[in-house]
Each structure stands twice: as C-alpha cells, then as structure tokens.
Amino acid sequence: MNRVLYSLCGSNPARPFSPHCWKVVMALEHKGLAFEEMPRAFTAIPEIEGGATATVPLLNDNGRLVKDSFDIALYLDETYPDRPTLFGGEGGKAMARFVESYSLTVLHSAITRIAVKNIHDIIDHDDQVYFRKSREARLGMPLEEVAAARDEEISAFPAKLQPLRQMLKVQPFIGGDGPLFADYIVFGALQWLRITSGSTHLEADDPVSLWFERCLDLHQGRGRSVTAA
Template sequence: MTRILYSLCGADAHRPFSPHAWKVVMALKHKGLEYTEQPTPFTQIPNLENGFSKTVPILRDGNELIRDSFDIAVYLDERYPDRPTLFGGEGGKALSRFVEGFSQTVVHGAIARIAIKSVHDTLGPADQAYFRSSREAIFGRSLEEVAADRQREIDTFAEKLKPVTHTLKFQPFLGGEAPLFADYILFGALQWLRVTDGADVLGKDGLLASWFERLLDLHDSAGRVVTAA
C-alpha cells in the first residue's frame, strides 16, 4: 500500500522543519507504520495531490488523503486501533487539543519570532519571496524587525514552558510513563526551532532538556537524524 507523508523543506530536502509534519512523523513511527516522506518547498505545496491542501502535512494512506496534523493522528488511531495508542483513551484525545492550544498560542509565536530569519535563509529563492511577503503581512513588520526581538524571546522561552516543567515533576512524559501524541505536539514545535535555528532555549539539563532528549532518542532517533542548525 502506498503511504506518503508530504512535509515541508527549504532548499535542502533533507532538513524538513514543519512542526506539524514532525508531529505526524512521530505519530507514524509510534504506530509502527512504514511510509515515504516527501519534503516539499512552500510554493510547491499547492501542486501536491491535485491541490488537495494549501498546507502540509498531508498524508496519503492508500486511497485516503488526510490533512491537518491532529486529524491525521485521530485517523491513524482509528484506522489502526491494534497498534500503540496515540491518545490513551477519549480523555487523552480531548486534552491533546488543550496541549495543541498551548503549543499554537504560546509556543509557536515565540519560536516564530526567534527563528523567522533562520527559516527564511534556509529557503530557495521562490520560497523566500513567498515567505517574506506572507510573514511580513502577518507580523505587520519586516522580517528583520521581528528578528530584532530574538534574544529577548530566547531569554523568556523557558518561562513560557512552566506548565510543561510542572508536569515533568510527576512523570517522564506529558502522556505519563510513555509518550503520547501530546508529547509529539510540543516536540514538533521544538524540533522546528532545533532544525532551522538551533537556539538553545531548554538549557543543558533540567526536566525540559532531558524530556526533549528522550523524545529525540525515540523511534531510532527519528528526530535526531536531522541535526541541529
């Protein structure tokens, strides 16, 4: 059966960096499902699968096409119920939305402000033009003006992750004794930063750093294979 994950890359196809696609990489490996990854530059995404989605990740699973990382995780858990669960029950599925909310409304903005220039610089020429115009419209400032806040964002990053640190005082993963999709949600964000920019926001030890290292080790070091920027 054909199983393809369309993810996102810059000029180097071997350095996929989309936080949402990384969630799906980890989810597919968690379920033990073989797949081919097809990293795609921003401006070529509209050509994928006859224009199925404006954004990645997109998963082709045989005859099925699914977009959106959360919807893909739900699909995988329902389609392959005999493989390890991504949610640990209905309560875990519901609360994973809250982790997504935390990641997207607290963490993503901070990472975008840290890594915006690094992301830009990894892109090919067509993507650079698209990225600059779309992101400058979102921020209402030039990329360079956003990037001027980089060090301040790095300095305040661990403070924003206090809810994660609290959780790790009680258990090794957000999902408990073993990782669940909730861990991969935040992993995706931090891996996006690691691959594009490499800023050290978690420190060298402590609960956050050791949790992220454990996630990088998972599934034959699937995350670590792509080196830090």
C-alpha cells in the same frame, strides 16, 4: 501498500522542519507504520496530489488523503486500533486538544519570532518572496525588525515552558510513563526551533531539555535524523 507523508522543507529536502509535519512523523513511528516522507518547498505545496491541499502535512494512506496533523493522528488511531494508541481514549484526545492550543498560542508565536529570519534564509528565492510577504503581513513588521528582538525572545522563552517543566517533576512524558500524541505536539514545536535556529535555547539540565532528549531518542532516534542547524 503505499503510504506517503508530504512535509515541508527549505532548500535542502533532507532537512524537513515543519512542527506540524514532525508531529505526524512521530505519530506514524509510534504506530509502527511504514511510510515515505516527501518534503516539499512552500511554493510547491499547491502541486501536491493534483492540488489536494494548500498546507502540509498531507498523508496519502493507500489513496486516502488526510490533512491537518491532529486529524491525521485521529485517523491513525481510528484506522489502526490494533497498534499503539496515540491518545489512550477520549480523555487523552481532550488533553491533546489543550496541549495543541497551548503550543499554538504560546510556543509557536515565540518560536516564530525567534526563528523567522533563520527560516527565511534556508529557503529558495521564490519561497523567500512568498514567506516574507506572508509572515510580514502576519507579524505586522519587516522580518529584520522581528529578528532585532530575537535575544529578548530567547531570554523569555524558557518561562513559557514552565507548565511542562512543572509536570515533568512527577512523570517522564506528558502521556505519563510513555509518550502520546500530546508529547509529539510539543516535541514538534521544539524540533522546529532546533532544526531552524540550531538550539532549543534551554539549559541542558532543564527538565524540558531532558524530556526533549528522550523524545529525540524515541523510535530508533527518528528525531535525531535531522541535525540542529
């Protein structure tokens, strides 16, 4: 059996950093499914599987191609129902949809402003040209102007995690006693921040930090396989 996950990296293929790809890495580990991760640079993505996708993650599961992190998680639960569930039923899917929306609209926007210049600096020249053009169009300003406000973004970041912090007072994971895909969604965001900027920018005794450390330890410490910047 051949199972390949295409993910995203900068100049160093040993340091994949995409939050969406990390969700799928953790989901595959959760399911106990063997796979090979094949990180690719931004400008190499159109060459994957003969042009099968414009974005990663892309999973090739023995010839079946599945893209989009959430769709991959749904596929894994439907295709391998005898292995640990990623959602725990329809309610868990609905919860994960909410967590995904929260992560994309609140966390990702903040992390982009904190780490965008870091990301630019760890990718190759051709990728830098693409990245600068696309991100400056999205952000409406030069990367250097975004980076100039980085300290303010870092100071404001912990408050954006207050919903998770409040919930962790009564349970160790978003999924309850153990992790579900909803945990991997937020983990992916903070892992992206950790790998590209060197820190989650949270106090060590913050309940979210403690939860993140638990997630890093999951699946034989897969999350620790890539160190902080």
